[in-house]
Amino acid sequence: MRPYLALVIDLGWVGFSAILAVVIRDNFIPYQSHLEAAIAYTAIAVAVSAIVFAIVGTHKTLWAYTSLHDVLRVIAAVTVALLVAVFVSFVLSRLEGVARSVPLIQWFLLVSAMAGTRVAARIWHERARREQVTTVDASVQHVLIVGLSHLTELYLQSVAEYASKTVDVVGILSEQAELRGRLLGFQKVLGTPEELPQVMAQLEVHGIALDRIVVMQPLAHLSRRAREAVLGVESSSGVKVDWMVDLLGLTEKREGGNESALESSASESHALRASPAATQVEPHSLGNYGYMKRALDIAGAISLSMLLAPLIFIAGSLVALDVGLPLVFWQKRPGRHGRPFKLFKFRTMRPAHDEQGNRIADEQRSSIIGELLRRTRLDELPQLYNVLIGEMSFVGPRPLLPIDQPGETSARLLVRPGLTGLAQVHGERDMSVEDKNAIDVWYVRNASLWLDIKILLQTPIVVIRGERVDQTTLLIARQALKRLKAQPATPGYSHVSKSALAGEQVRTLHSVR
Numbered sequence: 001m002r003p004y005l006a007l008v009i010d011l012g013w014v015g016f017s018a019i020l021a022v023v024i025r026d027n028f029i030p031y032q033s034h035l036e037a038a039i040a041y042t043a044i045a046v047a048v049s050a051i052v053f054a055i056v057g058t059h060k061t062l063w064a065y066t067s068l069h070d071v072l073r074v075i076a077a078v079t080v081a082l083l084v085a086v087f088v089s090f091v092l093s094r095l096e097g098v099a100r101s102v103p104l105i106q107w108f109l110l111v112s113a114m115a116g117t118r119v120a121a122r123i124w125h126e127r128a129r130r131e132q133v134t135t136v137d138a139s140v141q142h143v144l145i146v147g148l149s150h151l152t153e154l155y156l157q158s159v160a161e162y163a164s165k166t167v168d169v170v171g172i173l174s175e176q177a178e179l180r181g182r183l184l185g186f187q188k189v190l191g192t193p194e195e196l197p198q199v200m201a202q203l204e205v206h207g208i209a210l211d212r213i214v215v216m217q218p219l220a221h222l223s224r225r226a227r228e229a230v231l232g233v234e235s236s237s238g239v240k241v242d243w244m245v246d247l248l249g250l251t252e253k254r255e256g257g258n259e260s261a262l263e264s265s266a267s268e269s270h271a272l273r274a275s276p277a278a279t280q281v282e283p284h285s286l287g288n289y290g291y292m293k294r295a296l297d298i299a300g301a302i303s304l305s306m307l308l309a310p311l312i313f314i315a316g317s318l319v320a321l322d323v324g325l326p327l328v329f330w331q332k333r334p335g336r337h338g339r340p341f342k343l344f345k346f347r348t349m350r351p352a353h354d355e356q357g358n359r360i361a362d363e364q365r366s367s368i369i370g371e372l373l374r375r376t377r378l379d380e381l382p383q384l385y386n387v388l389i390g391e392m393s394f395v396g397p398r399p400l401l402p403i404d405q406p407g408e409t410s411a412r413l414l415v416r417p418g419l420t421g422l423a424q425v426h427g428e429r430d431m432s433v434e435d436k437n438a439i440d441v442w443y444v445r446n447a448s449l450w451l452d453i454k455i456l457l458q459t460p461i462v463v464i465r466g467e468r469v470d471q472t473t474l475l476i477a478r479q480a481l482k483r484l485k486a487q488p489a490t491p492g493y494s495h496v497s498k499s500a501l502a503g504e505q506v507r508t509l510h511s512v513r
Contacts, residue, residue, distance in 0.1 A: 003059045003060050004059065006059040006060075007054070010049070011049060011050055011053070013113040013114055013117070014045055014049045014081075014110060017113060018038060018102070020106075021103075021105035022035060022038045022099075025099050025102055033097055034098070034099070037098050038097075040089070040092075041085070041095070041102075044085050044092070045082065045106075048081050048085040048309070049081040049082075051312075051316060052077055052081040052084065053077055053081065054326070055328050055344070055382055056076070056080075058073060061073070061118070063121035064121055064125035065122065070118060071119075072389075074111065074114045074118070075111055075115075076388060078107060078114065080302075082103050082106060084309040085103075086103050087307070126161070140166060141168065141212055142170050142211050143159075143169050144199070144200075144203075144210050144212075144213050145171070145173065145213075146172075146193050146213060146215045146217070147174070148174035148176070149216050155216065155244065156185050170203060171189070172187050173189070173192055173199065175222070190202075192226070193225075193226035193229060194223065194229055196229040196233055197229060200233070200239075211239065212239065213241045214241075214244055215230060215244060216245070217245065218243075218245050218246075219243065286415060292449065293447075293449075294393075297388075297394055301384050301385075301388040305384050311378070312381050315378050315379075315381060319347050319348070319369075319373070321369075323347050323349065323350050323351075326347070327346060328344050328347060330344050330345075331401065333402075334405065335391055335413075336415060336417070337413060338413050342386075342391075344386060346373060346379040346380075346382060348369075348373050349365040349366055349367075349370055350364075350366075351365070375463075387419065392417050392418060393415070393416040394418060394456065395447075395455050396421055397413075397443065398420075398421050398423065399417035404433060406436070406437035411445075412440040412441055412444060415444055420459040421455065422440065422455055425455055425459055426439060427439060435478070438478050
């Protein structure tokens with residue numbers, strides 16, 4: 001389906017759900033005055049949804065392969081769109097004649113319609129695929145799966161779609177013993193990988209001789225007993241073992257025989273334990289404040305999306321007039337724990353190549369409007385979406401391109417990146433990467449509600465007056481980072497006690513203007 005046809009269908013659901021919500025609200029006997037008032041609200045909802053859906057990209061997903069992630073994206077986009085539509089309608093007409101329950105009813109209807117359309121498209125696509133499967137003249141292979149993950153689910157779907165006549169999956173082995181007897185699709189968890197020989201013996205009793213074992217995890221991720229069981233079967237029987245992660249090229253290939261593979265996995269496990277990037281990352285580096293911070297981010301993102309809706313509309317219109325469509329562009333940036341995410345911004349530069357494919361200089365691509373958006377930071381308004389879905393926070397280390405990351409990045413990647421941060425209000429863009437990293441690391445170790453409030457209050461001042469390096473803050477951050485590096489290497493940055501950074505330096509930095 002073409003993207004813009006999908007967008008038209010989604011917008012059709014927006015309009016239909018608004019009218020249907022009024023009908024349901026009036027017990028299916030709608031008053032004419034209510035329907036007339038709903039027309040204006042519906043028009044606003046459709047217009048706002050067109051902008052939000054275009055920014056989020058709900059129309060660009062492949063409906064035939066709809067996943068949970070796509071449904072969550074629909075829910076987020078519908079929530080933002082209806083909140084902004086209600087806000088705009090309230091400003092313009094005080095929602096005169098529209099019951100307050102109508103937007104809520106519309107939300108349920110619209111999420112159900114948009115998600116249901118996508119799920120129905122996937123079901124129809126899978127059914128059509130099954131009907132196209134033809135019988136292949138080959139013996140059926142009996143396959144046992146080791147490992148329970150998303151890759152396992154994908155493999156089962158692929159078998160059902162392309163090899164349902166030639167491959168018979170006889171069961172799954174999971175390292176979680178409590179999952180014994182549970183089902184993934186129609187496949188039963190028969191036991192754990194350590195019990196592989198016993199499971200094979202039980203299958204032979206039922207007349208099933210295994211032809212292949214498909215392992216869905218890297219060798220190093222299996223327990224030692226599981227590795228010995230799988231490698232023992234591989235070396236002592238005619239059963240072929242496929243290491244799916246290796247076949248997909250997602251890990252380094254193992255060379256040599258089974259013994260070298262086992263040694264390789266052991267050395268890999270040791271390397272993982274010794275790696276600074278692995279030891280310096282902890283799930284909740286901000287402690288209890290991390291949960292409060294996330295709740296404040298969600299509330300703030302929703303509130304600002306409604307409050308700044310007119311400004312977002314104006315900025316988007318200026319971008320459309322200046323550089324054309326699409327309104328936003330994205331860049332992959334390392335997020336929390338190094339997981340990459342798409343950072344969204346309004347476009348402020350024209351295309352990099354002309355119609356003949358020739359490269360255009362950056363000076364010619366920029367414009368007065370683009371410079372204004374960058375100078376006022378309005379080009380970063382789409383990042384409210386990143387905050388809402390949990391990829392960013394309002395305050396935190398700014399997300400950098402991979403090439404711009406400092407040498408030691410694990411400490412600054414313990415938390416979600418921010419729209420603004422300590423390095424932004426106490427430094428400038430041409431400050432060295434090492435100095436920015438020192439300030440960011442200090443923030444990670446000392447984040448608090450009061451410090452975040454101070455950074456948020458200082459950000460508008462910095463936007464107006466321009467960035468200036470605060471030498472006091474920079475000196476304290478350098479000294480704190482130096483102390484961290486002097487700590488014993490075993491625990492890593494994330495396990496260093498905060499008392500190492502306490503005292504007069506902490507009090508001084510919190511008092512910096």
